[in-house]
Amino acid sequence: LQNSHNVKRKWDLNELLYLNNIDPNDVIKRWRQEEDELSNDEALSEEAEEEAEDFFQKKEPSDKTDEDLDHFQPMYKLDELKSKWEGENRQDAFNEIKSRFFVAPKIKKGGDDDG
Amino acid sequence: MSKSESKIKTFRGPRNFRLRLVLATLSGKAIKIEKIRSNDLNPGLKDYEVSFLRLLESVTNGSVIEISYTGTTVIYKPGLIIGGNLIHQCPDSKPVGYFLESMLYLAPFSKKKFSIIFKGITSSKIDASIESIRWGIIPIMEKFGVREVSIHTLKRGSPPLGGGEVHLICNTLLSSPLTLHALEVPKISSVRGVAYCTRVSPSIVNRMIDEVRKVLKPIGCEVNITADVWRGENSGKSPGFGLTLAAESKKNNWRFISEDIGSNGELPEDVANSCCLKLLKEISESGxxxxxxxxxxxxxxxxxxxxxxxxxxxxxxxxxxxxxxxxxxxxxxxxxxxxxxxxxxxxxxxxxxxxxxxxxxxxxxxx
CATH class of the missing domain: 3.30.110 (Translation Initiation Factor IF3)
Structure with missing residues (x-):
């Protein structure tokens, strides 16, 4: 019984993309779940469920009618960005995008002040 | 009659309002948008959405727009895109970027060249600023064969009172855009930007520039921010400041954009900081x-x-x-x-x- 619970369908993004009866939130959720499964298939169901709960909680306020749904700038959460790029693991974050630049990022404190 | 009526594509809610109308105009198909904020305290279209419909009406010939009594339903039957010389007064609730951005979808496919002067606010927290359209959208248009399009900032106008003026000129008229093949993720060689201010001390601009240099130092690439201080008549009616950053690729002219403006009680450092973080996020999650x-x-x-x-x-x-x-x-x-x-x-x-x-x-x- 548990097994059947753990088996999740692999969703292809292209299958879901234009199914109008599935909410775009759910499309993303199903598609991403499959991604989690590929990377670490242990302890998935719990994690995924937790994630799903988080997801609903986060998304609830966005259903309010006063939100502007026709904007140009992407809506990022500044706290998340701060913790990623200015927190303890900032070096990892900068290393992650190293390949996107022509120059290699260097994270040394102090050093030369020509910048 | 009823048969063609039933074929009209119907959308619900205020989501993607401009995109839906723009697509309808391009394809020449009539659309209906219903239930626009029907459960809201202020139901129906906002003033800027009505203003956008008016703009669409004036750049096309033969468009029919029907708005229901409550303003919660719009039926739009597009005409031909004709363009021409226009002046559009934008309402204070949305910056010119809101209108300008959508016009760029239509401008190259017009009968006559587009030359529109937009008057109003030139920046906001969530809509496109002039720089991000100039550096973000116009290079994309160039890839599709639209080479002669330019945006001139005649006056800047910070919120809430605005008073800015922006001139859009599109001299390229295409029958259809080129096919895009973008398979190489661009490598970024430098970060450019503009820090601007209207009716405040120029030192604010320098504070933003210093903060950007500090935050982006770890990536070790060239950071070049232009200081753009507006004074007198051309600086609009309200004090304000803002920043737009663009990470430029060496090849093929791809650019990643982030922007922010100062709102009440925000320090220039905060604006610069959030702008940098958004740029880093954009770079880390982009093709x-x-x-x-x-x-x-x-x-x-x-x-x-x-x-x-x-x-x-x-x-x-x-x-x-x-x-x-x-x-x-x-x-x-x-x-x-x-x-x-x-x-x-x-x-x-x-x-x-x-x-x-x-x-x-x-x-x-x-x-």
Whole structure:
């Protein structure tokens, strides 16, 4: 019984993309779940469920009618960005995008002040 | 009559209001948008949405717009895009970027050249600023063959009172855009930007520039921010400041954009900091385009020739908002995107492919 619970369908993004009866939130959720499964298939169901709960909680306020749904700038959460790029693991974050630049990022404190 | 009425594409809610109308105009199909904020305390269209409809009416010939008594339903039957010389007074609730951005979808497919002066606020927290359109959207247009389009800032106007003026000129008239093949994730060689202020001390600009240099120092690439201080008549009616950053690729002119402006009680350092963080986020989660350029590129891909266009996108860029937009594109234009895995080292990249609908500029057909 548990097994059947753990088996999740692999969703292809292209299958879901234009199914109008599935909410775009759910499309993303199903598609991403499959991604989690590929990377670490242990302890998935719990994690995924937790994630799903988080997801609903986060998304609830966005259903309010006063939100502007026709904007140009992407809506990022500044706290998340701060913790990623200015927190303890900032070096990892900068290393992650190293390949996107022509120059290699260097994270040394102090050093030369020509910048 | 009732038969054709029932065929009208119907949308619900205020989501993607401009995109839906723009797609309808390009395809020449009538659309109906219903239930616009019908459960809201202030139901129906906002003043800026009505203003946008008026703008559409004036750049087209023969458009019919019917707004219901409560303003919660709009029926739009598009006419031909004719363009021409216009002045558009934007309401204080939205900056000129809101209107300007959408006009760029239509401008190259017009009968006459577009020359529109937009008056009003020139920046806001959530809509496009002039710089991000100039550096973010216009380079994308160039890739589709629209080479002669320019935006001139005649006056800047910070919120809330505005008083700015921006001139859009589009001299390229195309029958259909080129097919895009963007399969190489661009490498960024430098970060450029503009820090501007209106009716405040120029030192604010320098504080923003210093903060940007500090935050972006770890990436070790060239950072070049221009100080743009506006004084006197041309600086609008309100004090304000803002920053736009663009990470430039060395090849092929791709740019990733982020922007922010100072609102009440915000320090210039805060604005610069959030702008940098957003830029880093954009770079870390992008294929060839940033999130704010992606839909524009995708629409242009759809209205191309009947050939498969390809664009590299990052998995993180596919979010619910994008899916809403892709569904709207399919609803009106009938073009469906297909996402393929890409074969390079980065597992997070996908290739978005779409077959153009073989669109031709309807005003060109006659000439």
């Amino acid at each position: 060839c385009c940033g999130r704010n350029q992606l839909v524009f590129a995708m629409v242009y891909m759809c209205i191309g020739k009947e050939d498969i266009g390809r664009l590299k996108v990052h998995k993180a860029q596919i979010d619910d908002d994008l899916i809403w937009k892709l569904r709207d594109i399919k609803e009106v234009l009938g073009a469906e995107f297909y996402f393929k895995d890409s074969d390079d080292q980065d597992q997070n990249q996908l290739i978005a492919t779409v077959k153009g609908i073989g669109f031709t500029n309807s005003s060109k057909k006659i000439a």
